Amino acid sequence: MTRIIAFVGLLALATPLCAAPLKLDEEVLLVPTVARDAGDGRIIVPVDAWVHEHEPRRGAMALFARYLALDLDELPAEERARFTARTQLFRVDSERGKVLRVGFADGREATLPRTRGDGRSRAEVEIDAALVDARGRIEYEVLMPPGDARRLAGRVLHVPAEGLSIVSDIDDTIKHSQVRDRRELLLNTFLRRFIAAPGMAARYRELAATPSTRFHYVSASPLQLLPALDTFLAEAGFPVGSLHLRETTSLTRLWRSDSRAHKHAAIESLLRDFPRRRFVLVGDSGEADPEIYADLARAHAQQIAAIAIRDVSGEGADAERYRTTFAGLDRDLWQVFTTADEWRIEAAAD
Structure with a gap:
């Protein structure tokens, strides 16, 4: 049974009354982390998530463009799209109190602690070494609430003790x-x-x-x-x-x-x-x-x-x-x- 090591004593509080599931307009950034051996064919996998909602904040984008002496209206469409995309995660609202569940390839699931004020949640999950693929990766995905068809996948790099x-x-x-x-x-x-x-x-x-x-x-x-x-x-x-x-x-x-x-x-x-x-x-x-x-x-x-x-x-x-x-x-x-x-x-x- 998958267990969240850092929060064993808090499992009963995994979904407090002030917690909420992910909404359709909210996004999750899953950070590629490093997994380590725990012994006996087990691996400790850190799951690191950031829940946020995109905001246009065109004024902030225009101000940054002005700082760079750029005229957004004069930029070629490709460059404008790239500038918009790469500044987008600076123009978000982080979401507090969100509870995410993640699932692994063998059907195991784990609930993360509710997100903090910065939208972040992190936990260590213990899994079987058999879930590591030939390239040393462990893949998982966020289990979405009913009616949300998005697939939000994350990966972790397994690092052997020696090498x-x-x-x-x-x-x-x-x-x-x-x-x-x-x-x-x-x-x-x-x-x-x-x-x-x-x-x-x-x-x-x-x-x-x-x-x-x-x-x-x-x-x-x-x-x-x-x-x-x-x-x-x-x-x-x-x-x-x-x-x-x-x-x-x-x-x-x-x-x-x-x-x-x-x-x-x-x-x-x-x-x-x-x-x-x-x-x-x-x-x-x-x-x-x-x-x-x-x-x-x-x-x-x-x-x-x-x-x-x-x-x-x-x-x-x-x-x-x-x-x-x-x-x-x-x-x-x-x-x-x-x-x-x-x-x-x-x-x-x-």
């Missing part, structure tokens, strides 16, 4: 973003088609050939971009993985000072949850990836197998920045590359 984990940044590591130019970053994020960094998807697929290898995409990009980034990763041919995006509610605070803290904490959590796995950290030189990864390598020397930094700032591997940042670490541990074929991928897989 190789590739932790990858997104912006300017595997996707052209131009983080160092704020306006270009925002235009590339909200207006233009996403463009993959040449050769990186193929290099990642080489590593993905090993069955125990898993991918974790850790980015300072906001959670509201999850649907667009998930689609980009799939269409560009990157391996399926978990996404660890930053929590923010404001278009005016994108990629601000807490970005470094978010990345460090997200990777630290993976290292803590999987102490017997080896990790390859892949990032770029545009912001603080080298410094974050060096700090983590010193704190978790037995777990970090390699660090790879894509050079987007033209500094070169012999720059003072790298000598200072990686001081005291084995020179074979880290590398700086410009193109994907320069990355010593064999060393990373050792």
